[in-house]
Amino acid sequence: MTDARLVVAGAVVDPATRRLLLAQRRYPPEVAGLWELPGGKVEAGESPEAALRRELREELDVEVRVGSALAERVALRDDLTLIALRAQIVAGTPRPADHEALRWVDTVGLGEFARDGLLVPADAVWVPELLTELGG
Ligand code: 523
Numbered sequence: 001m002t003d004a005r006l007v008v009a010g011a012v013v014d015p016a017t018r019r020l021l022l023a024q025r026r027y028p029p030e031v032a033g034l035w036e037l038p039g040g041k042v043e044a045g046e047s048p049e050a051a052l053r054r055e056l057r058e059e060l061d062v063e064v065r066v067g068s069a070l071a072e073r074v075a076l077r078d079d080l081t082l083i084a085l086r087a088q089i090v091a092g093t094p095r096p097a098d099h100e101a102l103r104w105v106d107t108v109g110l111g112e113f114a115r116d117g118l119l120v121p122a123d124a125v126w127v128p129e130l131l132t133e134l135g136g
């Protein structure tokens with residue numbers, strides 16, 4: 001059996017405002033309109049860190065410095081595993097190339113998105129860890 005492919009998402013936090021970047025998906029229909037940590041599939045031969053830098057450059061037009069992984073990983077399907085890496089923007093202002101909209105949220109905002117069921121289901125696993133991180 002081959003290893004599951006990775007999907008890497010960015011927990012992009014602005015240290016100055018202690019806010020997390022959420023991005024609203026346009027597709028597929030099951031999750032269109034819901035909010036996620038932006039990212040995408042790791043390509044063959046690519047590291048998760050490089051994949052996240054590439055995805056956020058393509059999707060948001062920003063350069064990021066990638067840090068450590070959040071604790072949870074999520075099996076999306078048998079062949080696809082979702083991870084999240086911490087990231088900070090080092091150049092650019094995020095603009096949504098693929099997403100419907102972007103939003104910076106603090107602990108209150110993130111709690112509201114989660115409570116109202118507005119997050120992509122897989123990403124909800126990271127809410128407790130992110131609330132601690134943004135609040136702590
Ligand atoms: N997720 C997910 N959460 C999350 C991301 C970035 C992705 O649950 N934060 C899921 C959604 C899809 C799969 O991971 O089932 C691939 O994500 P996608 O579509 O953002 O990755 P792409 O853009 O690399 O893949 P293509 O749509 O194939 O281009």
